[in-house]
Amino acid sequence: MLIAPASDSSLFIGLGNEISLDAHRQVIALFHAIQKIQDARIRNLHPAYASLLIDFDPFRLTHEELESIVAPLLSRPLPPRPEPAPVLEIPVCYDGDFAPDLTSVAHHTSLSGEQVIALHSGGDYFVYFVGFSPGFAYLGGVPRQLQVPRLASPRKHVSAGSVGLAGEQTGIYPHDSPGGWQLIGRTPLRMFVPSADPPSRLQLGDRVRFRRITRDEFDRLANEQGSLHDSRH
């Protein structure tokens, strides 16, 4: 374990150096334990694969004081089994222009396009953490056969809802943005809605399954989401 200042107003708690379910469970436990104490001097929590960065108010808290708050939480035993989170279903259309990299993924994995889709929509994934940009969930649990490298050169524009693969991760771009993951489908769901509670559809620790939908169903769901979009402000 590594506990060290990341800046004059943040403390880094390192729980490992690799992506593992064990480290993930420790991150979840620590994250929830700190959220539960509701200490107003703690401003922001940045969970990641095997670490938690704690941003605090330097006028009201020191690194040493924060460490003494965190230490007892870290020494608590983990629950014997992780709480089985309900599986959230994300509808994905894997058709045509929503899946510009499906052919290259199929080629790389020596699978057919249909097999790639069946594998991707056949298993359960879990949210390691939400980070980088609002609502961007890092999903683990990608079958070994589906693990492909990032694009050699990132796209300048990836549409919101695009579903991508990168190494042992899969994820959904919540907003239009640049991106280097291989795109194999798109969800009509909005992944981040500021007026919703919680604003992010996916949370740290959630379980996720992708459900294959047709283009017609995509369009219908996208229309329903459209009204949500308008009520944003």
Add this chain to the structure above:
Amino acid sequence: MIHVINPGLLTTIQDLGRVGFAHLGLSPAGAADSLSFRIANLLLGNDANTPAFEMTLLGPTLQFETAALIAISGSRTSTSLPINEPFPVTAGTRITTGSLLDGARAYLAIRGGLAVPRIMNSCSTFLPAGIGGLKGRALKKGDQIAPGKQTVGRVCKPELAGVASLQLRHGPIRVTAALQCDWFSQETIDRFQQQVFMVRDDSNRSGLRLQGEPISPAQRRELLTEGIALGAVQIPRDGQPIILFVDQQTTGGYPKIANVVAADIWRVGQLRPRDEVRFSFVKIPEAIELLRRQEQALRAAFFP
């Protein structure tokens, strides 16, 4: 109503930021130069966290339908508007701010604030995801914003020399060692501290991209994606540092050599493209002391 006659280069509505949502991937946004932002509000008797306009390099032209008391702080403007001094505008007045002369940003605050919705506890505009402020975006020609009705205190007459000395931007930007500082040799750290970097044109509120002699870790190592603190100086593959700023990504996988101290974050908000930047390492107790002294000086100027 306040009518936007000309939006300027990039004018947004900001406050002191949207705190508490990093675990959902949301950075705080908020005023890039939070010191000048607070000064503009305090001058008017507003709460320091009252939403105001943030202008960038080239400011807007605004027409006030009703009389208002306004204040500008941050960079001076080419139209010689009073700085750090509240001034009244009468109904129908057009305020043209022009280009900013000695910094990247200035704030135009209005007594009573601006009537924009609070989204996730803040009025700040977060541009990358289109959240907050005016419809999540920068001002456009033809926009109308209603002045706010926030409760206000009395208008402050601070000691102007005291305020101006707070906003001096001389000397290197102070940094503390970041988590991967020991990935870099002492020689590289010295070179990082001795050289003069230039701010690149593609810098924005998400990050300040710097140009200089490349900085590289002693060995190429992979970093597991981890949380990033505000003001982290990360070193990507090309060795050109990026200061992660108010609209930053919340996690990332590049090593970080240094982190801008809290007391100097506001100065990052005043860096213009092509500006020269130098860094100087301090220890954390010194960084905290700088922050305390800054806060004391601000209080002394406004609430003697």
